[in-house]
Amino acid sequence: MGVCDAFGQYEQYAPVGKPVIMNAPHLPKVAGIDSTVPPPAHTVAPASETAAPPVPAAPVAPAVAILQDRLAGWVSDLTTLHELTERVARTADRDDALREIVRAGAALVGARRGLIVLEPADGQGPDTTIGLGLAHADLGHIETVPRSVTSYGRILDGLPDADSEIASPDLLSEDGLDPRHREVAARLGYAASYAVPLATSAAGRLGAAVWLYDEPAEPGERQRHLIGLYVRYATEHLARLTELERARCKVATITEELLPSRLPRVAGVQLAARHRTGPRGGGDWYDALPLPEGALGLAVGSVTGAGPSAVAAMGRLRASLRAYAVMEGEDPVAVLSDLELLLRLTEPARSATALFAYCEPALRKIVLAGAGHAPPLVIGERRTEFVETSLSAPLGMLACWEAPSVEFSPEPGETVLLYTDGLLHRTGDAMDRAFARLHAAAASVPKSIRDDPGSIADHVLRTVLPDGLDAVDSREDVVLLAARFD
Template identity: 55%
Template sequence: MSAPHLPKVAGIDPSLPAPAAASAFAACPANAVNSPLTGTTDPSGTTESSGATDPSGASAPSNTGAPRGPQRPDGLVQDRLAGWVSDLTTLQELTERLTRTTDLDDALCELLRAGATLLGAGRGLVTLHPVDDSGRTATATLGLGRADLGHLETIPHSPQVPHSPDSPDSPDSSQIAETPQTPDVSQASQSAPSCSSAPSRPSSPSPSSPSSRQSPPAPAPSAASHPYVHLLEGLPPVGSRSGTARPDIPGEKDLDPRHREVAARLGYAASYAMPLDAAAPPDTPSPPPGQNGPGQNGPGQDRPTQDGPAEPPPDRRIGAAVWLYDEPAEPTERQRRLAARYCAHAAGHLARLLELGRARTALAALHDELLPGRLPRVAGIRLAVRHRTGPRGGGDWYDALPLPEGALGLAVGGITGSGPSAVAATGRLRASLRAYAVMEGEDPVAVLSDLELLLRLTEPARSSTALFAYCDPASRKVVVAAAGHCSPLIIGDHRTEYVETSLSAPLGMLACWEAPSVEIEPAPGETLLLYSDGLLHRTGDAMDRAFARLHAAAASVPRAARRDPEAVADHVLRAVLPDDTDATAAAGRGSGDGTDPSGGYDELRSGEDVVLLVAHFD
């Protein structure tokens, strides 16, 4: 017979020995546990292995023969573990808030607020490298106004960088001479967004001490490319996660007098700068000699000839951030490590936003290049246009082209899809429409019928709305045909009404498209509005309310402004989309001279394309 099992009663030790991992953790003293965030260890570095210690401090005799059961860590270890969990929870919350931002300015402001919380600072500034090919920089501030930035820009660049007594010497004159000079950024303070104040700080930095100052041996070569280089001097090399502290600016002997004067004027006495390093975007190099590229010599022949994972791209510096203290102080070691981990994640997020912004800018530029660069000038008709490409590269398009016998062709439409493929399809569709309009423009139904056949044969997976208007200034007649597109709108002194076009399906939706045309006769001084459905969708209202809103906006155009198509376009956009166009209505014009066909509305944030084509009949 087997021995009876012990009953499972609380307080009875198990008969089997504890796992090795649990025994090792129990035998490890509290002061020998290292934190992944703080990195603190016991200075003595000793451990106990002979026995356990009871709360009274007496050492229990060792019993190597008997199995040791699991032992609970003491209160110090539990407190330390609770601190680690609290730090990780804080980082998780802050990084989640950062990753929810989709706009570069919002991400910069969130970075400043989170850094101020982690470091115990009150104010801050973050600046990025040129975000596009024009050399424009991106800057955001926390607790600093435009006047404060103006004062900061007056501080000259000093070759001397902060360093600790036990750190290597400052770079020599040859290294300084190779450092690029600070560019002229006199307009940077006028475009830097100001963030709201930081939340309450859970901890404050420790008092400064010259012996605890840590600084890298040499400045980062990219630091001098920032507009506020004096605040970012002494940053570590690319790839390092450490920051640079100036714990006592008034007492720093080698500081430029102008820097000390500006610091006293703005009321800050210490600073802590952190670099923003992110992985460089991976490139696709050409295959080396003896190795086939993708898609060559059949399947499987484009594999590399050497085994092993590809090397990750090197880090690159995209910018830097600095936080300011009102009193001489510097962050603790724990605060530095938390800020370094957060800034490493923030740099990656900012790099992705920068790349996304560049891609969207390039896509919008490509879309604009596929649209008319100059509106035609036809006697008796004046034109104006406002066009904005959505961030995903929508398929809305327009065209205006002169036709034989002094006529004018106007077209507006929208193809399904978004992204580069939709932009390319838009270009092909518009080019085909121009060819059909030149040959048979006086019959808009024939133009759209041929366009529908071409779309069904060459783009079977796409459909498109379209509206084509044949304008004859001599007879003051306009013939309109539409394929699932919004009805035009006529604005005059005695009427503001939609043109009743027949209900028809978009191109490519049916096996055979057909719809009758409509003929209208605008009176002298009246204006014809052609627009895309994106203008209605951007209102956020239902379609019937959006149409009513557009009608009310057109009817409210001042009588004096109705003679100017530019003024009509601006007024309609302001009235229909007040939240999006107030700040950008005066940014540019898309007129008959061909200057700025986008109309300068680069700040519209909706995903919908906006097209508004205005034709005024003299």
């Protein structure tokens, strides 16, 4: 909304019947700014001028004063509108935008409490309710009121006369008010409400916003004009965030479907996995599959890039590794060599890191090979150390990949932790410091949870990424696969 457009709308909104003088001899004062420049205090006027009697200032015409007040009001309203729209435009999360809209709307209409119900008309969701000055129990009471008698329910259901604002200046005195609605209003202590739809021409109806007054009241004409301008802009921003949230949910769903729905049960070993997906979806993955003769294959990997193409490449790579592991899993080098050849032929512009471990739980023996991947971490009562693996380039980086495998034996009760480098990158530290932080987190695992690989993975995740960094949106995926050997 341009400034000229806003002024044009205010011209239409301005009260009629007031004279406006456009040919005033001097520019009017606006917001306390005086257009005249006074002479410096140290300047001495000539004697002839000092002898002349002072000339009294001409009185300001009433019409000029009216114009000044009107302009000052317009400037104040536009400044407020600009600040509020900037604040909502800075929100990058759907729920944050909803909280900002209901808070800003309450300030514009002069209410203390309110709520927003997000319920897109296309039925694709997401559906949510955000309250201002209302606890969860209060929102629950409001939801017990029959939907058809609430202002937001009429808007969301598209009932007649519900495509614009709905004002109820004195709820408790309305004839025919639903008894449950009257009871809830008395319990929560609100006597009036003002509701507006949240809709755009492209996305259609997204939801409804309702503000509640403690006493009988309703917004004035000026307030309704401002809230209309604000909601129009804020709803466009909310529609963009809603589409982004839907895209994220779709990518996350596809990613989760491409990963194991559950981990296998193999005698002699307990498994647990943790996965965090970035907002665009990434190519980090893990797998655990039972192999012949009681063996177990463990794998983690990461495909370069982000978004749907990386997710698709991850799915193809994981499915191929499962096939190679079944055929020649006892030789991890052969498994990764076959995977490298497949990647080079089918994804020539993409590289990937991978680690595959062939485990024999009955013998507590592990043979593993890695292609550009971070080494596993052994966590036990007597030691916490990284497994020494051979250095190797990622898959797809060399004309022919092959690196020697390594063999080690975990002690009874020890946990082998496999992970992707997203865990290290999310710390924001240099790699050496990130590895040190990971080692310290593993060494600090309490003895009370060392028997549970899931608790160990959770402890490492929270310690390496404190303050909720494991849950916030990030470009980096995180995968942890923990295997505790009996």
